[in-house]
Amino acid sequence: xxDFFMGHYAYWFTIILLCIGLYGILFKKNxxxxxxxxxxxxxxxxxFFVSVASKSGDVTVPVRDQANFPVEIAANYLxxxxxxxxxTAIVVGVATLGxxxxxxxxxxxxxxxxxxxxxxxxxxx
Amino acid sequence: MIESHLPATIALIFVLFSVLIPAFxxxxxxxxxxxxxxxxxxxxxxxxxGFIQYLSDGxxxxxxxxxxxxxxxxxxxxxxxxxxxxxxNTVAFFVFIHSHHTAKQxxxxxxxxxxxxxxxxxxGFNGMVLTGDLFNLxxxxxxxxxxxxxxxxxxxxxxxxxxxxxxxxxxxxGTLYLLGVGYLYTVTGTLNIIDMSxxxxxxxxxxxxxAALILMIVGIGVKAALFPMHGWLPDSYTYTSxxxxxxxxxxxxxxxxxxxxxIMLWLFGIELTDAMAPVTLFVGILxxxxxxxxxxxxxAQNELKRMLAYSSVSxxxxxxxxxxxxxxxxxxGALLHVLNHAVMKAALFMISGQLRLREGHSDISRFDDSYRxxxxxxxxxxxVAAISMIGLPPLAGFFSKWYLVLGTIDNxxxxxxxxxxxxxxxxxVYFFRILEKVYMMNPxxxxxxxxxxxRNEAPASMMIPTLILSGSLIVIGFxxxxxxxxLLGIAPF
Numbered sequence: 001x002x003d004f005f006m007g008h009y010a011y012w013f014t015i016i017l018l019c020i021g022l023y024g025i026l027f028k029k030n031x032x033x034x035x036x037x038x039x040x041x042x043x044x045x046x047x048f049f050v051s052v053a054s055k056s057g058d059v060t061v062p063v064r065d066q067a068n069f070p071v072e073i074a075a076n077y078l079x080x081x082x083x084x085x086x087x088t089a090i091v092v093g094v095a096t097l098g099x100x101x102x103x104x105x106x107x108x109x110x111x112x113x114x115x116x117x118x119x120x121x122x123x124x125x
Numbered sequence: 126m127i128e129s130h131l132p133a134t135i136a137l138i139f140v141l142f143s144v145l146i147p148a149f150x151x152x153x154x155x156x157x158x159x160x161x162x163x164x165x166x167x168x169x170x171x172x173x174x175g176f177i178q179y180l181s182d183g184x185x186x187x188x189x190x191x192x193x194x195x196x197x198x199x200x201x202x203x204x205x206x207x208x209x210x211x212x213x214n215t216v217a218f219f220v221f222i223h224s225h226h227t228a229k230q231x232x233x234x235x236x237x238x239x240x241x242x243x244x245x246x247x248x249g250f251n252g253m254v255l256t257g258d259l260f261n262l263x264x265x266x267x268x269x270x271x272x273x274x275x276x277x278x279x280x281x282x283x284x285x286x287x288x289x290x291x292x293x294x295x296x297x298x299g300t301l302y303l304l305g306v307g308y309l310y311t312v313t314g315t316l317n318i319i320d321m322s323x324x325x326x327x328x329x330x331x332x333x334x335x336a337a338l339i340l341m342i343v344g345i346g347v348k349a350a351l352f353p354m355h356g357w358l359p360d361s362y363t364y365t366s367x368x369x370x371x372x373x374x375x376x377x378x379x380x381x382x383x384x385x386x387x388i389m390l391w392l393f394g395i396e397l398t399d400a401m402a403p404v405t406l407f408v409g410i411l412x413x414x415x416x417x418x419x420x421x422x423x424x425a426q427n428e429l430k431r432m433l434a435y436s437s438v439s440x441x442x443x444x445x446x447x448x449x450x451x452x453x454x455x456x457x458g459a460l461l462h463v464l465n466h467a468v469m470k471a472a473l474f475m476i477s478g479q480l481r482l483r484e485g486h487s488d489i490s491r492f493d494d495s496y497r498x499x500x501x502x503x504x505x506x507x508x509v510a511a512i513s514m515i516g517l518p519p520l521a522g523f524f525s526k527w528y529l530v531l532g533t534i535d536n537x538x539x540x541x542x543x544x545x546x547x548x549x550x551x552x553x554v555y556f557f558r559i560l561e562k563v564y565m566m567n568p569x570x571x572x573x574x575x576x577x578x579x580r581n582e583a584p585a586s587m588m589i590p591t592l593i594l595s596g597s598l599i600v601i602g603f604x605x606x607x608x609x610x611x612l613l614g615i616a617p618f
Contacts, residue, residue: 018304021297022297025293025294025297031289034293035293038293038296038297041297041300042296042300045300045303045304045307048304048307049307052307052310052311082307082310085260088260088264089263089303092263092264092267095267095271096267096271096292096296099271099274099275099292100289100292100293103274103278103285103286103288103289103292104289106278106285107285107286107289110282110285111286119286123283123286
């Protein structure tokens with residue numbers, strides 16, 4: 001049992017981050033905190049991809065080792081694809097945060113608050 | 126060897142025009158609308174040509190740079206994707222023609238960003254539908270979503286808050302989808318949909334595959350406004366400007382429904398989807414609850430746009446219910462409903478835009494029979510679209526419900542059958558309420574009565590697209606046998 005937890009500690013870590021992010025999105029009343037929760041959620045998935053493809057020890061990516069091409073012993077190499085995918089995902093995350101903050105500025109300029117409760121009270125008027 | 130560049134051309138048209146519109150729009154703001162119409166028109170023409178080619182030559186796989194999958198990435202132009210982009214681009218073309226006056230009135234001076242974002246959003250939608258790669262799908266999903274958030278934020282005072290709520294929940298959905306893709310990638314080592322669908326049956330009853338399926342359905346379900354993840358939709362569609370609503374409402378949720386089709390029927394296949402738990406049945410139950418919930422909530426609304434938004438929640442339920450039936454009739458009914466609902470919703474949101482342009486509101490409680498005299502053609506178009514939504518023959522909406530009903534009978538699923546019938550009655554309640562006011566109710570006392578001479582129809586650039594869309598509902602209704610014949614050929618069963 002302990003092995004199950006310790007052997008997969010990177011995944012447990014990403015799952016905990018994911019839950020923190022979801023908690024922030026669902027339960028925080030301040031819109032900035034919701035945005036922070038969103039960022040944590042996205043980062044947790046990025047870390048998941050990165051940890052899936054990481055290997056410890058003396059390993060490299062296939063293109064860096066042209067002497068031994070074509071690759072024969074797969075254990076000597078790690079898969080670079082998930083890491084490159086995550087570069088794109090990080091860019092998407094940054095763009096999302098940019099749009100989110102733009103919307104927050106627009107909301108703040110109109111209502112002078114970023115608290116969800118106060119906003120809803122103002123909508124009722 | 127690449128025989129046809131058509132799939133890439135459609136996407137590139139949108140890339141090109143999303144750059145051209147800001148470039149020319151800064152110089153002459155009034156050029157942006159013709160450019161958007163031109164861009165979406167070209168794309169619509171190419172997608173119709175492409176679909177005709179598909180019918181004669183079969184599916185087309187376009188390898189970018191000549192690299193074959195699974196190493197390279199590809200666009201897949203098969204029946205399902207061809208049908209969806211044809212619907213999306215054609216409806217968007219009419220909406221762009223229509224939005225000239227509403228855009229000018231509701232956000233003067235900001236037309237250029239609206240059209241540029243609209244074209245960018247269409248790029249995302251077309252990419253999502255065409256791509257054959259799960260990660261590219263995520264990237265296109267985010268392109269479409271980010272421009273969608275910006276489009277929704279153009280509007281009333283509350284629009285930015287509605288857009289922000291949509292952003293939070295939509296991005297969370299997208300992230301869950303990405304996590305699902307990660308699970309699938311770790312067990313199969315590929316991201317290509319066709320390649321992966323060949324491998325997944327070997328992983329029968331794998332927990333990772335099942336978790337991936339659930340994560341993807343939840344993530345995309347948010348985008349499709351599948352009950353109970355529809356919370357963002359009513360506010361977004363209500364507070365955004367009429368032109369954004371007319372652009373997003375008919376196609377936004379459909380594309381998410383397309384991804385569900387692609388994942389559940391093509392990538393996993395119906396047997397693998399139901400291997401661990403009756404997922405399709407569960408999705409169908411959610412869709413059924415969504416249908417009833419959306420219809421009941423629509424009855425309670427007093428604002429036309431808000432009512433249409435709730436009705437969207439209910440209509441997307443029909444499409445996903447058809448998917449969950451997993452038989453040819455349900456499939457054909459769902460896809461026919463994609464077409465019908467895109468046309469009906471576009472027409473209805475365009476009509477609400479016309480009313481807002483002329484009256485300054487779209488509040489149902491203030492409708493009376495002066496509207497019929499002032500806007501005879503608008504109200505005729507509204508009546509056609511409304512009757513089609515209710516599902517009376519010979520209009521298009523009747524036939525998609527008819528095929529869905531055939532699908533439920535095929536599965537002996539009497540509860541779903543009852544849901545479809547009850548929901549049709551509820552639809553009748555909320556549309557006849559408006560028709561009754563417009564055609565029967567005399568104006569309140571004190572108001573000056575309107576004579577037939579006071580016609581105040583919306584300008585022709587708005588009236589013509591609305592009339593074409595409403596008219597096409599009758600045409601689709603009569604041509605339903607032909608369309609369903611084609612759709613049955615697409616079905617993977």
